[in-house]
Amino acid sequence: GNSVTQMEGPVTLSEEAFLTINCTYTATGYPSLFWYVQYPGEGLQLLLKATKADDKGSNKGFEATYRKETTSFHLEKGSVQVSDSAVYFCALRGTGFQKLVFGTGTRLLVSP
């Protein structure tokens, strides 16, 4: 079945550092890929998405590129802020009406 593997956290960075959170997936066909963010005490918010190979999703300075050859969708940001501290979930949705499958999440802690 479909699955997502994320790097374990927490990822601890200083403000303005470069961020990478790794995500790889296993799926048949051409799934859609997503990054969601969860702030403390809140539900998940869609951060960005990509629906086909080589697509780049971007939002709020974050970006991720759908790499089919390496089955990856790594999240990057050039300069993190304290307000980016949250848990980040990589997710995929298979073709048709398949369910959304989430990774285990990666906690990001940014210090001033």
Place this chain on the structure above:
Amino acid sequence: EAGVAQSPRYKIIEKRQSVAFWCNPISGHATLYWYQQILGQGPKLLIQFQNNGVVDDSQLPKDRFSAERLKGVDSTLKIQPAKLEDSAVYLCASSFEQGPNQPQHFGDGTRLSIL
């Protein structure tokens, strides 16, 4: 637009008791989802409704969990009787329709603690 509303925010019960959660999706959203998020894990889909019909309940423990979406708007999720392993955050989400690229909008969740 108003987001997905869930209540209560927190619930503490003893094992073998019953509990119910309520969700009001975004107006006009036909598809409604209930997820279970255990601490340290990603959300897992329990049940998906399209209007008032069930699309997928393959991961719902039907011996103790039930859900309904009468009239195709609000939904309730019930656990009866609760077990210790049911401690989790229960998230409700909705989308305009069930297409693969339709974004899902999440509520803030109900945190359930079983004593």
